[in-house]
Amino acid sequence: xxxxxxxxxxxxxxxxxxxxxxxxxxxxxxxxxxxxxxxxxxxxxxxxxxxxxxxxxxxxxxxxxxxxxxxxxxxxxxxxxxxxxxxxxxxxxxxxxxxxxxxxxxxxxxxxxxxxxxxxxxxxxxxxxxxxxxxxxxxxxxxxxxxxxxxxxxxxxxxxxxxxxxxxxxxxxxxxxxxxxxxxxxxxxxxxxxxxxxxxxxxxxxxxxxxxxxxxxxxxxxxxxxxxxxxxxxxxxxxxxxxxxxxxxxxxxxxxxxxxxx
Numbered sequence: 001x002x003x004x005x006x007x008x009x010x011x012x013x014x015x016x017x018x019x020x021x022x023x024x025x026x027x028x029x030x031x032x033x034x035x036x037x038x039x040x041x042x043x044x045x046x047x048x049x050x051x052x053x054x055x056x057x058x059x060x061x062x063x064x065x066x067x068x069x070x071x072x073x074x075x076x077x078x079x080x081x082x083x084x085x086x087x088x089x090x091x092x093x094x095x096x097x098x099x100x101x102x103x104x105x106x107x108x109x110x111x112x113x114x115x116x117x118x119x120x121x122x123x124x125x126x127x128x129x130x131x132x133x134x135x136x137x138x139x140x141x142x143x144x145x146x147x148x149x150x151x152x153x154x155x156x157x158x159x160x161x162x163x164x165x166x167x168x169x170x171x172x173x174x175x176x177x178x179x180x181x182x183x184x185x186x187x188x189x190x191x192x193x194x195x196x197x198x199x200x201x202x203x204x205x206x207x208x209x210x211x212x213x214x215x216x217x218x219x220x221x222x223x224x225x226x227x228x229x230x231x232x233x234x235x236x237x238x239x240x241x242x243x244x245x246x247x248x249x250x251x252x253x254x255x256x257x258x259x260x261x262x
Contacts, residue, residue, distance in 0.1 A: 086164035
């Protein structure tokens with residue numbers, strides 16, 4: 001009986017906390033829409049507080065999530081950003097010097113939060129924050145990251161024309177192929193990605209529309225299909241790849257290489 005009461009209490013608490021995250025996010029989006037701050041201030045105001053609060057709700061898996069997020073933003077995010085900036089897939093408002101003249105440092109913070117908040121959300125709301133050791137497979141992930149980063153930066157210094165990649169090329173190699181490999185081996189993980197994917201698809205959409213309208217980011221390249229929202233271009237490529245492919249790929253990679261893939 002006590003277990004049932006506790007389970008119901010935990011369930012109700014999670015529902016309330018999900019509402020808290022959503023309410024804060026919307027209020028913060030309204031705030032930045034009206035004051036129109038720099039992109040970095042927008043990130044700090046809208047995304048950092050709910051990510052940190054969600055992270056603090058976790059009691060047992062903090063170190064694992066933080067480590068994965070730091071490793072990914074240091075070894076994986078920069079070459080991805082470099083590849084896309086070389087062909088103008090996207091660009092953002094930047095007030096800091098850009099490494100190689102291309103990589104916005106603001107996007108490195110955004111990438112970190114994309115890993116950090118999504119996984120904090122997943123652990124708390126879906127995986128229930130159970131104590132588990134870091135998988136020995138993480139060494140393979142780090143090795144893949146290092147090889148990927150070395151390849152892209154090596155080609156960049158040799159001939160940068162060999163490095164640029166559009167949305168489809170990038171997503172095929174860094175999202176689609178890894179996801180097919182992981183989810184065909186562990187198909188039961190797919191259902192665990194549904195709620196995080198839907199939640200963050202909505203979060204990404206709202207934040208993206210606000211960011212478009214205040215000039216935080218824009219799309220200057222060529223795409224499969226584009227929507228015009230408030231006079232601004234929103235590519236279908238971005239909607240499909242970032243909203244609906246990146247979150248499952250992130251969770252699948254985390255479970256397979258760092259957690260217990262259960």
